[in-house]
Amino acid sequence: ETGVTQSPTHLIKTRGQQVTLRCSSQSGHNTVSWYQQALGQGPQFIFQYYREEENGRGNFPPRFSGLQFPNYSSELNVNALELDDSALYLCASSLAGTSSGEQYFGPGTRLTVT
């Protein structure tokens, strides 16, 4: 069974640029959620994707957008990067139909905006 993978591991971008982060879900999982974790804080829910559609969104501006592909992998896109976007971005996969079920996390992408 393959776990959740994310790429890249680390990324440095300049304010105003755009970034794309990628996530492959655990084998058999068809729902992907994205979280932002600032240093010293708990993860904050960004959005969730199920069947290639957004299925819930947290308190994040529209410049945070996502995609889910037919193979259930997902992308998180952030436009017009701001310094406060510097954080660990975590992807989690789970089984649809178990919206209350366990979410399994990837190792994260550390984004630094300068």
Next chain:
Amino acid sequence: AQKVTQAQTEISVVEKEDVTLDCVYETRDTTYYLFWYKQPPSGELVFLIRRNSFDEQNEISGRYSWNFQKSTSSFNFTITASQVVDSAVYFCALIPQEGGKLIFGQGTELSVKP
């Protein structure tokens, strides 16, 4: 409002001591789900346990045990005979009745010294 509070920011113990991590949650939902995750220095969140709001039976798994009390809205986590490898940040989290998103507490950083 849905909220999870972990009042203990940092805990330091000596190996073999028992340690309890506190978690208090707020929700008006009758159905909800509670979780504990461990985040070692590598950054990946590791799922430890899930409880639903209708199951107040406490659970023991090896050196880990969980005490769920709806009357006090608490879901505490105890590590017996702590080991250095238990050093990590521990997060308590809630999935509300609507499902989908995990609502995390601020985390408790546990340091176990030899």
